[in-house]
Amino acid sequence: xxxxxxxxxxxxxxxxxxxxxxxxxxxxxxxxxxxxxxxxxxxxxxxxxxxxxxxxxxxxxxxxxxxxxxxxxxxxxxxxxxxxxxxxxxxxxxxxxxxxxxxxxxxxxxxxxxxxxxxxxxxxxxxxxxxxxxxxxxxxxxxxxxxxxxxxxxxxxxxxxxxxxxxxxxxxxxxxxxxxxxxxxxxxxxxxxxxxxxxxxxxxxxxxxxxxxxxxxxxxxxxxxxxxxxxxxxxxxxxxxxxxxxxxxxxxxxxxxxxxxxxxxxxxxxxxxxxxxxxxxxxxxxxxxxxxxxxxxxxxxxxxxxxxxxxxxxxxxxxxxxxxxxxxxxxxxxxxxxxxxxxxxxxxxxxxxxxxxxxxxxxxxxxxxxxxxxxxxxxxxxxxxxxxxxxxxxxxxxxxxxxxxxxxxxxxxxxxxxxxxxxxxxxxxxxxxxxxxxxxxxxxxxxxxxxxxxxxxxxxxxxxxxxxxxxxxxxxxxxxxxxxxxxxxxxxxxxxxxxxxxxxxxxxxxxxxxxxxxxxxxxxxxxxxxxxxxxxxxxxxxxxxxxxxxxxxxxxxxxxxxxxxxxxxxxxxxxxxxxxxxxxxxxxxxxxxxxxxxxxxxxxxxxxxxx
RNA sequence: GCGCUCGUAGCUCAACUGGAUAGAGCAUCUGCCUUCUAAGCAGGCGGUUGAAGGUUCGAGUCCUUCCGGGCGCGCCA
Numbered sequence: 001x002x003x004x005x006x007x008x009x010x011x012x013x014x015x016x017x018x019x020x021x022x023x024x025x026x027x028x029x030x031x032x033x034x035x036x037x038x039x040x041x042x043x044x045x046x047x048x049x050x051x052x053x054x055x056x057x058x059x060x061x062x063x064x065x066x067x068x069x070x071x072x073x074x075x076x077x078x079x080x081x082x083x084x085x086x087x088x089x090x091x092x093x094x095x096x097x098x099x100x101x102x103x104x105x106x107x108x109x110x111x112x113x114x115x116x117x118x119x120x121x122x123x124x125x126x127x128x129x130x131x132x133x134x135x136x137x138x139x140x141x142x143x144x145x146x147x148x149x150x151x152x153x154x155x156x157x158x159x160x161x162x163x164x165x166x167x168x169x170x171x172x173x174x175x176x177x178x179x180x181x182x183x184x185x186x187x188x189x190x191x192x193x194x195x196x197x198x199x200x201x202x203x204x205x206x207x208x209x210x211x212x213x214x215x216x217x218x219x220x221x222x223x224x225x226x227x228x229x230x231x232x233x234x235x236x237x238x239x240x241x242x243x244x245x246x247x248x249x250x251x252x253x254x255x256x257x258x259x260x261x262x263x264x265x266x267x268x269x270x271x272x273x274x275x276x277x278x279x280x281x282x283x284x285x286x287x288x289x290x291x292x293x294x295x296x297x298x299x300x301x302x303x304x305x306x307x308x309x310x311x312x313x314x315x316x317x318x319x320x321x322x323x324x325x326x327x328x329x330x331x332x333x334x335x336x337x338x339x340x341x342x343x344x345x346x347x348x349x350x351x352x353x354x355x356x357x358x359x360x361x362x363x364x365x366x367x368x369x370x371x372x373x374x375x376x377x378x379x380x381x382x383x384x385x386x387x388x389x390x391x392x393x394x395x396x397x398x399x400x401x402x403x404x405x406x407x408x409x410x411x412x413x414x415x416x417x418x419x420x421x422x423x424x425x426x427x428x429x430x431x432x433x434x435x436x437x438x439x440x441x442x443x444x445x446x447x448x449x450x451x452x453x454x455x456x457x458x459x460x461x462x463x464x465x466x467x468x469x470x471x472x473x474x475x476x477x478x479x480x481x482x483x484x485x486x487x488x489x490x491x492x493x494x495x496x497x498x499x500x501x502x503x504x505x506x507x508x509x510x511x512x513x514x515x516x517x518x519x520x521x522x523x524x525x526x527x528x529x530x531x532x533x534x535x536x537x538x539x540x541x542x543x544x545x546x547x548x549x550x551x552x553x554x555x556x557x558x559x560x561x562x563x564x565x566x567x568x569x570x571x572x573x574x575x576x577x578x579x580x581x582x583x584x585x586x587x588x589x590x591x592x593x594x595x596x597x598x599x600x601x602x603x604x605x606x607x608x609x610x611x
Numbered sequence: 612g613c614g615c616u617c618g619u620a621g622c623u624c625a626a627c628u629g630g631a632u633a634g635a636g637c638a639u640c641u642g643c644c645u646u647c648u649a650a651g652c653a654g655g656c657g658g659u660u661g662a663a664g665g666u667u668c669g670a671g672u673c674c675u676u677c678c679g680g681g682c683g684c685g686c687c688a
Contacts, residue, residue: 048627069629069630071627071630072627074626074630074631074632074633075631075632078631082630082631084629084630084631087630087668087669091668120631121630121631121669122630122631122668122669123668124630124631162688199688201688202687202688203687203688204687204688294688317686318685319686320685320686321686322685322686330613330614330684331613331614332613336684336685337685337686338685339685339686341686342686343686346686348686348687349687349688350688352688375615375616375682376615376682376683377683377688378615378616378682378683379614379615379683379684380683380688406616406617406681406682407681407682409681413680413681440650443650444648444650445648445650460650471624471625472623472624472625473624473625475616475617476616476617476624477616477617477681478623479622479623479624481622483637484622484623484624484636484637487636487650488650489636489637489650489651490623490624490636490637491625491635491636492636492650494650495636495650495651497650498648498650498651499651501648501650502647502648502651505647505648506648509647510647540627541627544627548627548628552624552625553625553627556625556626556635559635559636566651566652567652567653569647569651569652570651570652570653571652573646573647574647576646576647589647611648611650
């Protein structure tokens with residue numbers, strides 16, 4: 001039952017705290033956001049960062065260098081943002097926190113942004129933004145998203161199914177989350193290189209080919225390959241002769257024996273086509289050009305061993321060639337090795353990953369490599385990253401970041417399986433999503449014609465599955481519950497899609513062409529002000545996700561946006577308003593629609609004009 | 612045995628990485644459709660953040676111990 005990265009288990013052990021962090025940096029310098037402290041530029045910007053820069057400058061004027069720690073105010077009555085850094089700064093400077101806070105405000109140059117900055121409690125700074133500042137950022141003619149001033153090259157390693165089998169739910173999280181992060185990085189102007197490190201090499205393929213040769217079956221259907229895999233696995237575990245034949249087949253394959261290669265290529269082609277169809281159905285932005293299979297590194301593996309050897313990192317242990325690094329010393333004194341080459345001469349998963357790092361560092365010139373895999377592989381990556389550093393495969397300019405995620409559980413809290421205990425195939429999962437969504441669409445809006453119902457069911461069904469995953473913290477295990485995700489209430493795809501559809505309906509009803517709405521949305525009512533403050537934060541949310549790889553914070557943001565819009569929609573009549581007020585409210589509606597569409601799009605969800 | 616990880620309302624999840632009175636949805640109870648889609652809105656109920664200590668001006672978040680769940684521990688990926 002082995003699969004590639006997406007759900008393959010491996011070791012875990014740890015020796016320092018870094019591993020307990022949700023995102024595993026391996027020690028290179030963290031990414032910093034862009035600078036820029038001018039507030040009068042048209043269009044979007046990271047307001048949080050702007051405020052931080054201003055406050056830090058003021059702190060500096062007071063003789064203290066410290067982070068401003070700006071965040072969203074914990075309660076609306078405190079204002080829009082709060083800065084918590086003054087108290088910590090006062091501590092290191094041995095100053096009175098409230099006094100320092102007052103002094104910081106005296107030195108603070110933020111009149112163009114904030115209408116009020118006040119000291120509160122033990123030394124919080126509470127900041128309320130000016131309506132004019134908000135309006136300046138709500139320009140319908142400006143792009144929604146700012147590009148990074150220092151774009152990076154980011155390799156995103158995700159999805160990575162095992163081609164010996166059909167894609168199943170175990171591949172879902174990596175594909176969905178990795179894809180969202182890749183899109184967001186791209187939207188921010190970074191050069192994203194998607195790498196679908198598919199498993200197309202190794203023992204399991206030897207097994208398949210050996211069984212294929214024995215059995216004489218020759219069907220091309222993937223369903224059959226699935227069955228072959230199961231049978232081959234049974235024989236592999238039970239028959240020593242078959243096991244030997246499988247291993248011999250791997251050797252033949254790796255040596256490039258033509259017959260074995262041809263059959264292998266046939267397996268791969270069928271399986272890749274199947275994956276591609278699923279990516280398209282899922283709305284994942286992966287294509288054939290993003291496939292960089294394990295086998296592609298085959299020729300580079302001896303070079304990896306050589307390089308390790310040259311640097312004196314290799315030690316022979318029980319016939320295998322291993323790297324023993326002191327940071328992996330256990331309590332009992334032994335060191336957990338990274339095995340680079342087995343005693344029979346074959347290479348392993350770790351060897352391939354080392355080769356991949358070399359390739360990404362050198363040929364791809366990456367600044368960051370993000371790995372979206374099951375959290376059970378945390379120790380594997382910890383080790384691989386450490387060895388890559390030690391061997392100089394990754395220089396200090398390259399950030400290697402494991403973005404782990406938890407398991408998908410069934411409603412009973414146990415691993416998500418079919419009733420019979422088998423893995424749930426992705427095709428079946430998506431079929432069910434659409435069927436369930438279709439039932440609801442028919443019930444909620446029977447007036448739509450059949451074609452549109454199908455379209456809505458697809459957007460809602462697939463969207464619900466993806467959003468259920470994207471709205472939860474990736475590091476925790478999560479319960480896959482149809483009723484929950486299709487309840488269509490709360491923080492779900494349907495709620496967000498509905499908010500968007502309502503806005504489109506508004507434009508249709510009012511005969512308004514949203515594209516023709518220019519200018520800025522100017523808040524005056526409370527509901528407008530609340531909405532404006534959400535709208536203005538898209539940029540900072542995207543930058544946050546680009547840095548930490550947690551798309552659920554973007555989901556929470558979009559949910560907040562949808563609720564604030566709906567409140568505005570209830571409180572402020574739009575089409576019934578007149579003159580400037582009507583135009584202004586239409587601008588709010590349009591800016592909300594743009595933001596929802598962009599945000600959902602970055603999460604990989606498709607909007608529909610009505611539902 | 613060693614290690615990683617998680618434990619927040621009856622349920623599913625948040626809490627911007629140490630900040631102010633721990634927030635949402637579901638469920639339950641109460642209102643709101645001849646007025647822009649009620650797949651909606653407004654409100655009520657619901658918490659010793661697994662337990663006990665500790666650090667700190669300040670702890671769901673950091674440290675220690677314990678309890679409980681998941682996972683991983685050299686030639687599989």
